[in-house]
Amino acid sequence: MKEVRTRFAPSPTGFMHLGGLRTALYNYLYAKKNGGKFILRIEDTDQERFVEGATEVIYDTLRSCGMDWDEGPDIGGNYGPYVQSDRKDLYLPYAKELVEKGAAYYCFCTKEELDERRAACEAKGEVFKYDKHCLSLSKEEVQAKLDAGVPYVIRLNCPTTGETTYEDVVFGKLTFPNDTLDDMVLIKQDGMPTYNFANVIDDHLMDITHVMRGMEYLSSTPKYNLLYNAFGWEIPQYVHLTTVMRDAQHKLSKRHGDAYYSDFIEKGYLKEALINYLALVGWNPGDDREFFTMDELVEVFDIHRLNNSPGIFDMNKLDWMNTQYIAKMDPEKYLEMVTPWFDKVLAGKNIDYKRLAELMQGRTEVFNRVPDMVAFLAEMPEYDLELYTHKKMKTNPEVAKESLELVLPVLEGISDWTESNLHDAVMEAIAASGKKNGAVLWPLRIAISGLASTPGGAFEIAYLLGREETMLRLKKSMEKLAENA
DSSP states (O other), rough: OOOOEEEEEOSSSSSSSHHHHHHHHHHHHHHTTTOOOEOOOOOOOOOOGGTTTTTHHHHHHHHTTTTTOOOBBTOTTTTTBGGGGGGGGGGGHHHHHHHTTTTTEEEEOOOHHHHHHHHHHHTOOOOOOOOOGGGOOOOHHHHHHTTTTTTEEEOOOOOOSSSEEEEEEETEEEEEEEEGOOOOOOEOSSSBOOOOOOOOOOHHHHOEEEEEEEEEGTTTHHHHHHHHHTTTTTOOOOEEEEEEEEESBOOOOOTTSBBHHHHHHHHHHHHHHHHHHHHTTSSSSSSSOOOOOOHHHHHOOOOOGGGGGEEEHHHHHHHHHHOOOOOOOHHHHHHHHHHHHHHHHHTTSOOOOHHHHHHOOOOOOOOGGHHHHHGGGTTTOOOOOGGGGGTTTTOOOOHHHHHHHHHHHHHHHSOOHHHHHHHHHHHOOOHTTOHHHHHHHOOOOOOHOOOSOOSSHHHHHHHOOOOOHHHHHHHHHHHHEEEEH
């Protein structure tokens, strides 16, 4: 049985889009599931869109996600080079071979001529496609133009009648009328191959068995198959992947900050959670499981369970999954990761980060939300006295005033400021007073945090703030209550 060989062939035009990352993931999983090879190829034929450093971003992203390639530009292999611009000299001979076979032809039309024909076509409400104008040139006319140095491209000679059919793993049998196929350019005027041509040549020369890519190439695939057939080459298995969408109507976009892998990492999503969730956007394992390591994904991945409807990238579901991953982290690792986020608002405040991390780990959805959640420790926020009102705790501003008057001297009498000492002293005072716990602890937490929801209760917050800051906040809150009594 032939070895499975998949490839991820990104263009170095910027950051790694989530759709591209999912394509890489599925290629990697399928290769590994079948004991095959995962190949990385850089497709940089579009030099105008080339971005310096983008290739390194591709390397770093794949490696950080645990998708090591078996062959590629930086590690080599038996099918190199693995960067298209380094392979540029091999494409023209293949294009000329097609010309000799009548499957392609030289085109000398200028940009101005093409623009004029396109405008005329659009004026009639028709979709423009190349009209095979140069196909009618005789061999002698073609040679004369080549000898004269007239700029040219080489175009594919598509049939104009009949149909082209192919099988796709996700979408099944697909048929396209040949009169809709455009005679696409194979070799550009600068001698570089187009993406479409280089793609086919490289997939064949690198012995790629399964081509997994975005569904935007569904309609181009008949033209690719014309090339395979013209050369007499075996056509690979096609697996076209549906688009990753933000919702039913909108794609992920840079404007919304949800298009690129780096966007999510910078926000503080865990890469393990992101990859786990991304795998499930457009594929399902066939059971109710939702959490997978990379090895477990390899074990269960099946291309026949890929969906043929768009994958919705549900941010709420990702947040939930990220929360679960964070909650299960090693506490020391969590502390290491959360410290820079604490520092954004708490640097120099002498807060016990280790204790704060213990309180925050189970409440953290995404790390970039941490600063807002702990900022109250740096500075007491403005708050409304209505926060003291809580039906279940049986408290209101009037009750709160009495409760704080009860705990003030108790707290003032604590010199060894620990959570256990705070707890024991205050709880003893509450018991002696005959008050309900909530009627005292709720007002105390509001008085020193200014928030209805905090990581930890009154004692944890008082400990983190320290004796001086706690007493300062408590007295100011009591003054506020007295003024409004």
